Amino acid sequence: MSSREADLAYELLLEHYGKIVADVARFLLQNGWQPLKYIALKTNMKIDQVRKALCLLIQHKLAKFHVRKKRLVEYEIELRNVMAILFHPKFIYTAKLLYGDTAELIVEETLQHGIIQMSTVIKNVAERLSDEAETLKIENAFKDLVKTHFLQRFVQEAEIEKSENDDEIVPNFTQKETDLYLIPHLSAECNFPLKRRRSNDGNDEPQAKRFKSDNGDISALEDDGVYWSVNISRFLQFFRDQSIVSSVTHRYGTSCGEIVRAMLRISEVTTSANAPTTQPISGAEISRSLPQKLGLPVEHVDQHLKLLLNDDEKIVELFDDAGGGGLYVVNLKNSAFALSTATVLSYVLQRYGSKACRIFRLLILKKHLEQKQVEEFAMIPPKEAKGYLYHMLAENMVIMQEVPRTPDHAPSRTFYLFSVDIQRLSRMLLVRCYKTCTNLITKRKDLNETNRRILEKQERITAIKASLQDADEAQLEEIDEIMTSSERTTLSNHQHCCNKLHTAQNQLLNTIFVLDSYLNSLGAE
Template sequence: MTAQEVRLCGLLLQEHFGEVVERIGTELLRSGSLSLRALVHQTKLPLDLVKKSLCVLVQHDVCSFGPGRKGPGGPVEYTANSEKILFMLRYPRYIYTAKSLYGDTGELLIEEMLQRGQMTMSSTIKTVADRLTHSMEDGQSMEYSDVITSFTRLVETHFLQRCPQVDISGKNVQPETHSDCYTIPQIHLTGRGKRRRSGEDADADGRVAKKAKLDKTEARTSTVYGDESIYWKVNFERFHLHFRHQAIISAVASKLDQTSSEIVRTMLRLSEVTTPAAAAYTQALSANEIFRALPTSYNIGRPILDQYLTLLVDDPMEFVSKTGDSGGGMYVVNLHRALANLARATLESVVQERFGSRSARIFRLLLRKRHLEQKQVEDFAMIPAKEAKEMLYTLLSENLVQLQEIPKTPDHAPSRTFYLYTVNQLATARLLLQNCYKAVGNLIQRRLFETKENKRHLEKSQRIEAILASMQSSGADAAQLTEVEEMITAPERQQLEALRHHINKLDSSENQVDETIFLLESYINSTSSAH
């Protein structure tokens, strides 16, 4: 683990859980596995705080525990998972994806799971139903059955999964099969969400009327069976598969056209649950299956589909390959090849933005030709010798290009040695990934600094917003509301607007860099698993 990863993990832990949990998590990342006693000694924190911090980390599945170096009879040791800590950077993207696929109910279900780490199905449904009811108008309430339907759909599409039961050693009590992770328990939950009271005190008549109403409406009471010991969590791997597929679909749309991307989308959708996460190819599909699954709104005939499939197979990007002739032709999506091409395009764009179009031309040339001498680079790129030499040395100093020596004789004399320039795409991707970690860490630090510097203005704005909300609910007139709003002066309001603008830009930048991080991580992991 690099220093940039540890720094970014510490910033994410501090932002989500506070400074104490951040100290515990950072110490585990730097030291590896530690026992409770060693962790207390190294952090100099009270035992009670260390225990609570470890509970928070285990609850959110970013820390595991098990037998230490001394074996089953020794103390239990704790290990932090940096990969899952870095997933916190992607929380807004998970929530937005759930909203786009399953609406407001799916969004709140994923948000609650991410905030709590692990929850039972019944408690999640009650919490989400209450939140939806509170946001509704005209006294409406959210039925538990509607939330159960959304929860079931998230589980059926593997966006939510069961947490395995563990014992004190950290091992699964009963190893669950793949299908058991997505089995909905038999529960009976009836009722609807409850609306929070607008005031602290309710009059006696209101309480009596409410009691009489509840006595008449027994269906509003909740009953739960068989759900207490089953906890659920977000399946990050499934979200990452969705992100990967969306990146591939967008690349096909920009390279070819919208119809081609829709065909690739259909192929990915048909095989998304049956294809393993680390597979190099999707499940083979026949042209007949693809034709039947295409949306009817596109009105694509069978001959046109065959032409598009041939176009995708012949494309140099090689997103799709043909594996057989049965069923009108068997086709697969090259997942690893697609990720390699996406990572390559990312590297080329970075070089172009930092060093200009001519350097990017040299970089693309080396990627395509693999090994070239300096004279060959000058000729193929059609760049004057002096400029080509400067650009090559600049790329070499930034570790984006490597120099390989091939001696003709054992003495390695320069006059009898070939000097070939080359690009190691995997090593360059790792280098860029570390730069992305550093960039996101800087963005988070800047956002925290901006928030701290304007803490007084933010707190004042929040207090006034709370007063306005209370006055509106109590039926205050417009003059009173205007008077409260004027408590924030014009310069303060202008400063708050500037702060919100800066914070929004920083958040947007974090999300954009995270998209690059996801592509590079997916490419590096796929290449590592292939080897």
Template sequence: MADADTCRLCTQIIDTHFGPLTAKVASTLLTRGRLSLLQLVRFTGIKSRTVRASIIVLIQHNILWHAHTDDEGEMLEFNTLECLLRLRFGRYVWLAESLFGRTSAEIVQVMLDHGKLRPPDIISRLSRYDPKSASMYVQSLYKLVSESYLKPSTLLSHNSPRDKRIKYEGEEKAKMTGFPTAKELREAKVTAEARLRREEKEAEKVGLKRRMKEQPSARSSKDRVYFRVNFDKFNIHVRNKLIETAVEERFNRSAALVMCATLKATEPKQKSVSEIRSDPTSTAAIGMHIPDDENLSEGLATTSKKPSNASLIKDYLGLLACADNPTPAGKAASYVSLGDNKISVEFDTISKRMRRRVLEAVTRERHGDDGVRIVRLLLDVGKMDEKHIAKVAMMANKDVRPLLSALSSDFLISTQEVPRSADRNPTRTFFLWHVDLAKAYSALLSSFYKTLFNIGVRRQAEQEEPNVKAVLLKRERTDVAEDVNLLTRMEREVLAEWERKREMLSVLEMRVEEAVFILRDLDLGGSVDDV
């Protein structure tokens, strides 16, 4: 089950998108865990027919999982991650339009509105008022499917992966002889996860191939397949943009252009944000993605009067790879790796550094520069006692002690007890401070979910204000929509103020959601527990 902040945020999202009755069903599943239909009816106090309709809606939008057990029968489980991704739907539509054009954006919008659809249903809905535009939508749909921005919806995607993961882990543990070690348990978990992902990919491929074997026509076979939006493919573009922005902030715009070109050169083979590094590419391929009107020499101090683009790209790649610092610190600060005239983007290294930046930013906001100094010290050195921290950080003991307590109360740092006697007497125990990244990131995620919930509550409260509500209702009239001058000067001022507040809240929501993306979606090592 999810924590309290995640439950409130998910319930708010479901209430906004599907209404209060469906939100009550979702809230019951979030707070009580997996339930059967009869249990849902009893705990929600809603009529069975309404509960069934809510379940159908949530399943249609991939927010509920099925789980069948011999003891309990068919159970329903809430898919928290799928629900939280609905906060990015606007960005996904914008990405589709910027990548493929307006028609592709309309297809993605329809898919997000309906959860999953067959190609004929998509085309008929979009070309209802203009039948001649059907061919354009067919071409756009083919491009989205061929490049994996839409993927087939299979039976496996409706089953809870947790059950299969537990089953596969049990099978791996059964192969072990004797008492398993911690390393063997980790390997069993990794093997089970890899097997589960492999099954999901094979199911998506078979979903199309099987239809093609059943039907003589490939077109008629694909018409029977239900498609859904592949969020992972859109998340790749979100990640790449964050990396490009990080390079520009650290170096300059020219370095960001080379980083962007490197990402575009490897983009066709990027399938998921869980990739540790990109496929290798060449300097020539990177140069093809740099616009001809860009002057890369502006960002470097060169000795030659007119260096070639190829040499400039090599210099920038050496800068991004920290080639002048072949130490562990230099490797941890790199963006790409060089080897045998091939360049790879190190997504894992970049993701770790970006998550650490979020941790330091939150620490600075809550506890100032002194808090960041202590967190960085513990991350670099490891476990330290209070006196050693004060000595190395060059701070007074009276200042370090309350700061450590404040950081610990926010779960940014943790303690490790080292008893000197078997009775674990506190007076004979060393207390070492350290940063537990998994715990810190999990606490930050919970805090961000709480912030997102508060933003939604504030937006709703501003909209329900009597003057604003009256103006918004009047604006929905057809005559006012055609002529805004029908609104009085006072009403226009109220509307402008409401739109200003809504824009500010939307910008804040995007920034917080970006931090959530870095902590949760870019967690390649699994340091953050599943919500």
């Protein structure tokens, strides 16, 4: 973890959860696993404040805990989940894109609560829609999200560890893989208004628990204790698949892109997020999964698969050639490397120009080259090629390795080989992206603070207009005149700057995602 990453995590937590939570998280990021009392001591906070901050972080899956010694519980920040806060708007938009407005509200409600019961989600979304008839539609959208693994159960308390001389109880949370996507069935009376009801006989015990005690087993209608959360890995996997499809489509056309999309869609649920390849798929199964409007016969599908197999990037590979047609897989590791390489090349092109990018591509292709070989292969004048090469070397974009022919390392008898390390460059650019994202957030906060008076005035004007629904145009114009022309100009400039900052941050998130996915694929080996 770099300091830039920690700074960005602090800014995100400060913006969404407040200063106390952000300060506790920063201390844990700097010091690793720490107990509650030590956190309170070093952050100069009350224990109750730290306890509430940790509860909030744990509920949103931003922190975890374990028992290190007797009666000593330690906490640590889940940095990857904290950084995923950047992608929360994309999570919500993706749910809307795939399953409609109802799914959008479900994912938004789940992200706001961290972990939440299915019945509570349906109740809250139904209240926001103000339509009891939408309850069944909401439940179906929730089930669709669970079936495609965008939502999953939060781990359940399996057992309680308690020593003989210990008064403290530490829960141990475990969950079977098969139970993560098991959907409870809600009865009609539980669906709306979806509140825990008292029975007519005066028994205050929940209905599900009474059903269990009366019949001796857990009811299929039980919802108590079953909590759900957003599956961050599944959303990131979906973004990765979309990036791969876009890359193949840009390189080979729509038909090849749809073939790769079909392969990824078939194995999207059965392939884990850290798997190096997808599940093996036959050509016939790929052909059946393609959209009918594409109109590709089996022969053309085989031709496109052969074209993808001959690609240098090896995104699609032949898993098994037995049985005639063969089995194909999408190599996710090679795909992440190809996307990361394209991102680095784009950076070199924008910063150093097309000729420097040509030299950079040449070093990626040939691995190691001397300066004279670079000049010849790149077909660039020696003086110009030397300038580009040493400029990139000074900024750590290329690496120079000395290979002496004699023990004395004399320059005249030493080979100087230039090369490129994509992994090192990806990590370096990712740190720069974190710094840039932190600066964008800080700049946006500074703009809002500078123009806070005008923004509050605009909100008051909007509230007045909303309250006067039957007002005529003359009254509305009179209300608009509360804000002067100079204030309107300042407000317009403020909105323009904020829009540019949001656009820059969205574009930056794509770069962060590509580089981070590649580095994570290397760590999963």
